[in-house]
Amino acid sequence: MAATSGAREVFGTRAGFILAAAGSAVGLGNMWRFSYQASEGGGAAFVLLYIGMTIILGIPLMLAEFSIGRAGRRAPVGALRKLAGPGWGRVGWLFAVGPLLILSYYSVIAGWTVRYAIESIATGFPEEAAEHFGRVATGQGAIAYHVGFMAATLAVVMAGVKGGIERASLILMPALFFIVVGLAIWATTLSGGAAGYRVYLQPEISALSDPAVWRAAAAQSFFSLSLGMGAMITFASYLERTHDLPESATIVSFTDFGVAFVSGLVVFPVIYSLGLQGAVSESTVGALFIALPGAFESMGLVGHVVGLFFFVVLAVGALTSAISLLEVVTSSVIDEFGVPRKAAAVGVAVTAAVLGLLPATSLDALGLMDKIAGEFALVIGTLLIAIVAGWVARGTVTDELLAGTSPFWRRQVPRIVLAIRYVVPVLIVIVLVFSSGETVKAVRDFLGG
Ligand code: PHE
DSSP states (O other), X not given: OOOOSSOOOOOSOHHHHHHHHHHHHSSHIIIIIHHXXXXXXXXXXXXXXHHHHIIIIIHHHHHHHHHHHHHHTSOHHHHHHHHHOHHHHHHTTHHHHHHHHHHHHHHHHHHHHHHHHHHHHHTOOOSOHHHHHHHHHSSHHHHHHHHHHHHHHHHHHHTOIIIIIIHHHHHHHHHHHHHHHHHHHHHTTOTTTHHHHHHHHSXXXXXXXXXXXXXHHHHHHHHHTTOSSSHHHHHHTTOOTTSOHHHXXXXXXHHHHHHHHHHHHHHHHHHHHTTOHHHHHHSTXXXXXXXXXXXXXXXXXXXXXXHHHHHHHHHHHHHHHHHHHHHHHHHHHHHHHOOOHHHHHHHHHHHHHHHTHHHHHOHHHXXXXXXXXXXXXXXXXXXXXXXXXXXXXXXXXXXXXXXXXOHHHHHHHHHHHHIIIIIHHXXXXXXXXXXXXXXXXXXXXXHHO
């Protein structure tokens, strides 16, 4: 193992860390995945389950990652080795391979959002939204935007924790919050949006009896909170011990939920006011990339402006998340092989860009990668983290949860540790049983069809 030379970089401000973690969490998951899943899972019923999962599973797991990262002061591989032993260090490579795979297709989707943002003002969206999406989503255009987006992500990560990641988050995240809220206010002026609000906000109770909806809500909360991929371990490894971890985890989780919820207040009324509801659950990408551009186009000039803001928000959210994905892998390469930051970041970004050629040419491949890396590997990752934090390194994790923490949160620490030890792993195993079946089916479908 190569030790890193010199002191480890640290975040300069409390807000910088919180916004960077929120930047990782808030992304395509909040807008693209959330609205699709909510429309599949009975609207508000899914939303309620989702907020429950965020509190019961999400916050304890985020704290588990924060504590492992800050105690280990290393990227996931090194942090797990230090806290739990060499075997766990090897297992920790999952937290490099997983994020690398997610980054490769995430950047492809992010590329579409950039292209749509540009088109909304430059040319407008063509009439035949579905065919246009086909041209945007695969082939040379998709590859070009994917590579461009990866280059932007790389530029930030090369500039380091304070000068790159923290600075970008401090500027981009407040802008994103502001625009999302503005869009939701604008959406209230749409005639015919009421049906959309109804579907979104009135629970369809029967959906709760479907275990698939529970699994989807749990998996969605992991993906959206960037858990199970080592992102929060990595960011916390750049933190001082004076930082209040439980308070930050709560702020980050509720911010993430808030942005997802408010995005739903944009997507649902727009789609329903134009009678496009069928398109939402038609395909994973249908809602955002086919129905919405079509809707914006039919609104004339207003639609162009709103479309621009909407896709800019998506692109910005995607950028801050992609930054965290690239940083996780880069930090492991820096820590484990002693490679300087810039070279490590370039190497990882180029690898992810090449891997992304597959999802940039096939939507089926993209969907499959999302199932395997974005859902299955992520759930395995959360289970490993719960085991390390709750069982293998419980003492260290408990100390870490208490250090720098306010009296209110100190009193909650025993409860948080109990959740990490028992509640979280049991629920994850249940989710895993369902996800395995789904993943196997997805792989079969892909190979067979
Ligand atoms: N949380 C991000 C989103 O919602 C995706 C992500 C997953 C980022 C895992 C980092 C790690 O889009």
